[in-house]
Amino acid sequence: MKKQKIYKTILLICMWVLSLSVIFPLLLVIVNSVKTAAESDIMRLTLPKAFQFTNFKVVMAEGKVLRSFFNSVFITVCGVGLSSILGTMAAFVMARNPSRLNRSVRKYFMLGLIIPMQVISLIEVLKKLHLYNQYVGLILVYVAIFLPMTMLLAYSAVKALPKEMDEAAMVDGCGPLRLFFGIIIHLMKPVITTICVTQFMFIWNDFQFPLYLISDSNKWTLVLGVYGFIGKYSSQWNLVCAHILISSLPIVLIYLFGQKYIVDGMVSGAVKG
Amino acid sequence: MNLKKAYPNYFWIIPLVIYTVIFILPSIMGLLFSFTNWTIYSPVKTFSGLDNYKNLLNDNMFRIGIKNTIAFTVFTTILKTVVGFALAIALNVKLRTKNLLRTVFYLPTIFSGLIIGVIFKSILMPNNGLLNVFLSFFGPALGANDWLGQPSTAMFSVILVEIWRGAGFCMVVLLAGLQGISTEYYEAATIDGANGWQKFKLITTPLMLPTLNTVISLNVIGGLKVFDIIIALTKGGPGLSTEVLSTTVYKYLGNGAMGTGSAANMCLTIFVILVFALVNGGLAKLEVDQ
Numbered sequence: 001m002k003k004q005k006i007y008k009t010i011l012l013i014c015m016w017v018l019s020l021s022v023i024f025p026l027l028l029v030i031v032n033s034v035k036t037a038a039e040s041d042i043m044r045l046t047l048p049k050a051f052q053f054t055n056f057k058v059v060m061a062e063g064k065v066l067r068s069f070f071n072s073v074f075i076t077v078c079g080v081g082l083s084s085i086l087g088t089m090a091a092f093v094m095a096r097n098p099s100r101l102n103r104s105v106r107k108y109f110m111l112g113l114i115i116p117m118q119v120i121s122l123i124e125v126l127k128k129l130h131l132y133n134q135y136v137g138l139i140l141v142y143v144a145i146f147l148p149m150t151m152l153l154a155y156s157a158v159k160a161l162p163k164e165m166d167e168a169a170m171v172d173g174c175g176p177l178r179l180f181f182g183i184i185i186h187l188m189k190p191v192i193t194t195i196c197v198t199q200f201m202f203i204w205n206d207f208q209f210p211l212y213l214i215s216d217s218n219k220w221t222l223v224l225g226v227y228g229f230i231g232k233y234s235s236q237w238n239l240v241c242a243h244i245l246i247s248s249l250p251i252v253l254i255y256l257f258g259q260k261y262i263v264d265g266m267v268s269g270a271v272k273g
Numbered sequence: 274m275n276l277k278k279a280y281p282n283y284f285w286i287i288p289l290v291i292y293t294v295i296f297i298l299p300s301i302m303g304l305l306f307s308f309t310n311w312t313i314y315s316p317v318k319t320f321s322g323l324d325n326y327k328n329l330l331n332d333n334m335f336r337i338g339i340k341n342t343i344a345f346t347v348f349t350t351i352l353k354t355v356v357g358f359a360l361a362i363a364l365n366v367k368l369r370t371k372n373l374l375r376t377v378f379y380l381p382t383i384f385s386g387l388i389i390g391v392i393f394k395s396i397l398m399p400n401n402g403l404l405n406v407f408l409s410f411f412g413p414a415l416g417a418n419d420w421l422g423q424p425s426t427a428m429f430s431v432i433l434v435e436i437w438r439g440a441g442f443c444m445v446v447l448l449a450g451l452q453g454i455s456t457e458y459y460e461a462a463t464i465d466g467a468n469g470w471q472k473f474k475l476i477t478t479p480l481m482l483p484t485l486n487t488v489i490s491l492n493v494i495g496g497l498k499v500f501d502i503i504i505a506l507t508k509g510g511p512g513l514s515t516e517v518l519s520t521t522v523y524k525y526l527g528n529g530a531m532g533t534g535s536a537a538n539m540c541l542t543i544f545v546i547l548v549f550a551l552v553n554g555g556l557a558k559l560e561v562d563q
Contacts, residue, residue: 012368020375021437023391026380028403050525088287097280105285105311112296114549116498116542118303120526120534125299144295147288166279174344176281207501208519212526223385229504237395242386255383255492273466 029035033241037214040238055242059229062239065246067218068225070249075221076134076203080143084195086143087150092184094151095158096166106155112148119212126213138213142203150195157183157191175268190261204251222247300542313529325536335537337513338521341428342544345517346496349435352499354485355437355493357443358538362477364444365451375448379441386438390505396420397506421507424514431506431515437503439495443488450484451477490552499544518544 024045030042033055090109096104119201122141123132132138140184163186169179185192210224217228226243233239255262307325309318327333345531364371371375381389396403399419420430458476467475500519503509509516509524518541525534 008294008366008368011366012370015368015374016370017526019374022377022381022441024403025396025437028396029392041401044403046453064420086288086291093280093282093284096380097276099276101282102285102539105289109288109292112292114494114546115300116545117296118299118535118538118542119522120531120538121302121306121524122295124302124306125294130295140295143288143291147292153290176279176284179279183313186402201383205383205388206506207387208383209457213524223387226391240391240395248388249386251383256282260446 017177029241029244032073032238033245035042035238038238038239040241048190052238055238056246059239059242060247062229062233064217064220064225065243068220068222069246071135071219071270072221072223075085075139075142076200078135078139079203080196082139083143083146083150083199084192085111087147088149088154088185088188088192091151092158092180093156095155096163106151109151111147112145113152117145119208132213133215133219135219138209141209141213142164142199142206146199146202150199153191153195154188157188163188193258194261197254197261200254201251201262204254276432280384303535303538303542306532307539309532311532311535312359313531318532321458321532326540327537328533329540334513334524335521335540338516338518338537339540342497342499342517344428345432345435345499346548347443348432348494349439349496350489352432352436353439353443354488355485355487356440356445358481358485360440361447361451362473365448375386375445379445381438382445384438384444387505388503389434389438390502393430393437394421394506399428422511424511425506431503434506435496435499436504439492443492446488446491447484450481453484454480462466486553490549493548493552494545497541498505505534 027116028045031045034051034053036052037054039048093266094106124130126137126141129137129210165183166179170215174182180201185248204221205223207223209225210221211227214220214224220228226240226247230240231242289499306318308320308322310321310324311318313451314472360414364375368374397405397420398418399405399422404420405416405418407416418426420426454477457479459472462472462476472475499517499520500523503515503517503520504523507515509520522534522541525531525537
């Protein structure tokens with residue numbers, strides 16, 4: 001027993017030493033975001049002489065951060081909202097009525113879980129629809145990408161709900177829309193939360209699609225903003241770090257709030273991405 | 274109850290239209306474009322057969338891109354899974370602060386790949402980067418490497434950054450799998466006098482195969498599609514040493530070679546589908562055999 005206790009202590013120490021490799025890089029960003037440009041020229045983990053909170057003000061002014069922040073919020077919320085509502089509605093009908101047509105439509109959607117997006121022709125399609133360089137275009141791209149994953153998760157969740165409940169509601173004169181929005185959607189809250197948290201993180205962090213589909217810097221998301229910002233201020237790491245911190249804060253909050261939902265979603269959802 | 278009336282098809286009409294127009298249509302068009310000589314200079318798309326694919330095979334950037342994509346995928350998949358599995362086993366032991374440790378190791382996964390890339394670009398800087406400053410404690414020669422600037426170490430560095438980012442994710446998924454194994458197996462094995470290694474080999478590994486299958490598939494597909502982290506760290510350079518398939522697509526598009534870019538993208542798609550079928554088929558068979 002005593003031997004086991006020593007093993008455990010050694011293991012614990014090893015794990016904490018190893019965890020420093022994760023903590024240091026993140027700490028580096030935090031520490032350097034409040035240094036002067038000269039101090040952050042050599043990126044070290046030392047504390048600054050004086051905390052330069054003005055860095056955040058400078059970034060806010062220079063990097064169009066506020067604008068990008070609202071762009072990110074708008075695109076992410078619309079993408080997540082549409083994909084989760086539309087996807088669960090579709091999955092509900094497909095799970096309840098396994099007709100031949102519904103089964104084929106479901107299979108057709110599942111193709112989207114594996115196949116990567118063809119970006120060059122996507123740009124062409126969006127240009128033809130006058131959706132290139134538009135918020136709506138980017139949002140619809142995320143919806144199209146995430147519908148299959150939403151449907152996969154929601155489908156099994158609907159299957160787990162008793163069918164008798166629908167029947168009882170219908171006997172009482174409840175139409176399909178009211179049945180779904182009044183009853184079903186509330187019973188699916190756990191799976192919908194999983195879907196929302198996972199997709200929120202993906203869309204917020206995504207770099208590839210805004211890069212390809214948004215050319216106007218007024219419509220950039222925060223992550224794309226960071227990329228544009230390092231092009232201009234590559235020697236001022238203090239400002240870059242401040243920008244990174246602002247861009248990552250919402251994701252950290254979502255993570256702390258939705259920690260337990262993330263794993264479920266990541267496992268089933270990361271097939272796409 | 275009339276199923277069709279109770280569960281009307283209009284519930285999936287809008288998703289179907291969005292998915293078809295924004296996802297399926299570009300996929301089909303991408304396939305068609307890959308057989309045309311479409312460039313930004315000659316917007317008229319005329320059929321050119323397999324020319325684009327032939328061009329790709331003769332293009333050094335694409336050939337190296339394929340080689341690098343495979344190397345990146347193989348190394349990151351193996352190492353992330355091994356590191357993640359080790360972390361999962363270590364943190365499945367009843368340790369004090371194990372929940373906090375899990376949170377710490379998972380943390381890198383939540384950030385954008387681009388942002389992780391930017392952070393590590395600064396850490397790996399030749400003169401003032403944190404890594405070199407740290408290494409020069411052990412000897413000035415050790416701290417003088419330009420990790421991302423030399424062709425010989427660039428790919429290696431990119432792979433390490435990806436492991437830093439992705440191992441925590443593997444850990445969490447594998448932990449969920451480990452917690453699903455009943456402790457009775459281990460108790461019975463202890464009574465039979467099995468040692469730790471035997472338990473790992475004969476109980477843990479076979480029962481973890483389905484979870485490992487998930488983790489490996491996810492890592493392989495993610496590895497084939499890698500983009501953000503490469504763009505942020507090296508943009509495919511120095512030279513072509515970290516060029517991967519998705520960055521070649523980006524570069525063909527940037528050069529205005531739309532047809533060739535579509536063909537490159539199609540190759541990536543075929544790759545992903547093939548690997549997905551292989552990994553799933555192969556590992557599923559292994560599970561049955563057990």
